[in-house]
Amino acid sequence: MKRPLHVVLLGAVAALWLVPYLWMVLTSFKTLKEIVAAPTAPLPSGLTFDAYRAVFEAMPVWRYFLNTTVMALAIAGIQIAVALPAGYALAKLHFTGRKLAFALVVATLLIPAQVRFVPVFAMLAEVGLVNSMTALVLPFGVSAFGTFLIRQALLSVPDALIEAARMDGASEARIIYGLLAPLLRPTLAAFFMFSFVYHWNDYFWPLVMTTDDRVRTLPLGIALLREQGSGVRWHIVMAGNVVLSAPALAVFALTQRHLLRAVAGR
Amino acid sequence: MRPRSALEPYVLMAPTALLLAVFFFYPLGFAAHQSLYEWDLLTPPRYVGLDNYRELWASGELYRAFTTTFVFSVVVVAGSMLLGLGLALGLDRPGSFASFVRGAVFSAYVVSWVSVALLWLWLLDADAGAFTRLVRALGGPAIDWLGDPAYALYALAGVTIWKLAGYAMVLFIAGLQEIPKVLHEAAALDGANAIRRFTHVTWPLLRPTAAFVGTTSLIASFQVFDVVRVMTQGGPVQATTVFVYAIYEQVFLDLRVGRASSMVVVFFVLLLALTLLQLWVWQRKRGV
Numbered sequence: 344m345k346r347p348l349h350v351v352l353l354g355a356v357a358a359l360w361l362v363p364y365l366w367m368v369l370t371s372f373k374t375l376k377e378i379v380a381a382p383t384a385p386l387p388s389g390l391t392f393d394a395y396r397a398v399f400e401a402m403p404v405w406r407y408f409l410n411t412t413v414m415a416l417a418i419a420g421i422q423i424a425v426a427l428p429a430g431y432a433l434a435k436l437h438f439t440g441r442k443l444a445f446a447l448v449v450a451t452l453l454i455p456a457q458v459r460f461v462p463v464f465a466m467l468a469e470v471g472l473v474n475s476m477t478a479l480v481l482p483f484g485v486s487a488f489g490t491f492l493i494r495q496a497l498l499s500v501p502d503a504l505i506e507a508a509r510m511d512g513a514s515e516a517r518i519i520y521g522l523l524a525p526l527l528r529p530t531l532a533a534f535f536m537f538s539f540v541y542h543w544n545d546y547f548w549p550l551v552m553t554t555d556d557r558v559r560t561l562p563l564g565i566a567l568l569r570e571q572g573s574g575v576r577w578h579i580v581m582a583g584n585v586v587l588s589a590p591a592l593a594v595f596a597l598t599q600r601h602l603l604r605a606v607a608g609r
Numbered sequence: 610m611r612p613r614s615a616l617e618p619y620v621l622m623a624p625t626a627l628l629l630a631v632f633f634f635y636p637l638g639f640a641a642h643q644s645l646y647e648w649d650l651l652t653p654p655r656y657v658g659l660d661n662y663r664e665l666w667a668s669g670e671l672y673r674a675f676t677t678t679f680v681f682s683v684v685v686v687a688g689s690m691l692l693g694l695g696l697a698l699g700l701d702r703p704g705s706f707a708s709f710v711r712g713a714v715f716s717a718y719v720v721s722w723v724s725v726a727l728l729w730l731w732l733l734d735a736d737a738g739a740f741t742r743l744v745r746a747l748g749g750p751a752i753d754w755l756g757d758p759a760y761a762l763y764a765l766a767g768v769t770i771w772k773l774a775g776y777a778m779v780l781f782i783a784g785l786q787e788i789p790k791v792l793h794e795a796a797a798l799d800g801a802n803a804i805r806r807f808t809h810v811t812w813p814l815l816r817p818t819a820a821f822v823g824t825t826s827l828i829a830s831f832q833v834f835d836v837v838r839v840m841t842q843g844g845p846v847q848a849t850t851v852f853v854y855a856i857y858e859q860v861f862l863d864l865r866v867g868r869a870s871s872m873v874v875v876f877f878v879l880l881l882a883l884t885l886l887q888l889w890v891w892q893r894k895r896g897v
Binding site for chain 1: 611613621625628633634635706707708714728729730731737738742832838869884
């Protein structure tokens with residue numbers, strides 16, 4: 344084996360992905376004067392947090408952070424709450440139209456946000472709901488992927504378990520949320536993570552549906568940093584970018600092993 | 610199992626059905642309907658028949674949006690698959706260093722598109738960007754990656770490949786690990802060198818994975834928007850005006866909802882065609 348060569352090659356690969364992040368962090372500690380004078384000088388002359396202060400002065404970062412988190416939590420929570428009964432009916436109950444219902448759920452994978460936003464925007468504008476949490480959350484209340492995942496997981500739960508609960512006098516709601524939901528914990532946790540991260544990172548829908556600070560989300564706010572004033576102040580944009588990407592990178596570093604296995608084991 | 614009452618399944622399906630109807634199926638019909646009108650969101654819509662479609666075709670806008678999106682998607686799919694496969698072959702090994710490098714590559718898939726776009730916007734800056742300066746320092750040409758119509762679309766594709774390569778890599782590694790080691794050992798015993806082992810053992814068994822990665826990334830890259838909005842706003846001179854960005858401009862810059870709706874309808878049909886292609890590819894691979 345040519346081990347040294349291999350290590351160098353792998354090191355170069357890691358650098359190709361890690362150096363950009365490093366550059367982002369380094370830039371965020373520079374001053375505008377330094378960047379103009381020597382844009383590629385690797386190290387900042389001192390450790391100044393001015394750029395971070397500027398980010399927090401330019402926008403209500405904490406409100407955006409809260410908006411984003413509430414929105415992503417609400418979407419993931421509603422998706423699971425709605426998908427559980429539907430998945431239960433699709434997996435366990437015989438009824439006329441079951442195949443059609445399942446087909447219609449899966450068919451919505453064909454109608455992504457990029458197809459829906461024009462008509463949904465026009466509809467919400469007519470009822471005055473643009474720029475509201477409702478506009479950010481409700482259009483994603485049902486997830487075809489989540490419903491499909493929960494249905495598949497429920498297929499492997501034995502009928503006898505549900506029948507026994509019925510004998511004991513449990514209501515269907517109790518069976519779904521009290522008995523089956525805890526059984527599906529791993530599936531629900533994986534889906535929750537997936538949905539939460541996806542919507543927390545989302546730029547497109549909040550961009551289209553919000554018009555001011557009230558329900559604006561963090562990715563949107565950070566992207567706006569670049570559009571303010573004349574001339575881009577890169578140290579401030581990069582400081583904002585650190586604020587935006589650090590939570591995701593930190594969570595990823597902590598859960599890497601688990602996450603990579605989940606993606607690969609689709 | 611028998612439901613408790615004849616009504617029960619429908620009650621359980623009701624929230625899903627309601628949300629699907631209001632936010633998926635009705636909007637699709639609404640878009641199809643609006644595409645026959647001229648509407649600026651302010652004054653009442655005016656019926657114009659198929660004029661929106663005719664204009665879209667005659668102005669060359671549809672053709673331009675389609676070719677731009679198509680070129681972008683082909684570069685992204687080919688690039689991220691090749692890179693992902695190469696990384697998978699090099700990184701499918703035990704050890705904490707390889708695991709660290711896998712994590713580094715995949716991290717780009719986890720952070721938001723906005724983060725990645727802003728990061729590369731700075732690195733590719735025409736004057737002060739570290740990447741631009743590095744290329745120049747190594748004796749390369751001084752290129753304004755995002756400001757030159759000849760390069761902008763490819764620069765965006767490159768950034769997208771940087772973000773998506775980790776996704777392809779992880780799926781390819783999973784595919785590689787499903788290949789029984791015995792096959793490699795048998796081929797090696799028969800005197801096959803590394804290249805022959807790849808073309809005769811690895812690749813044929815990896816084809817289903819490649820089909821999955823290829824079709825899913827094709828459909829995803831057809832819906833590209835974020836990098837365009839953050840990095841180039843469709844420019845320079847519309848060099849990066851991809852389909853979704855063109856629709857966005859029609860609604861929010863030109864206030865032409867009818868025309869945008871006609872583009873939405875065409876876009877939906879394109880996605881439908883791509884999905885049918887995907888199903889066909891998967892069916893065929895199962896048939897072999």
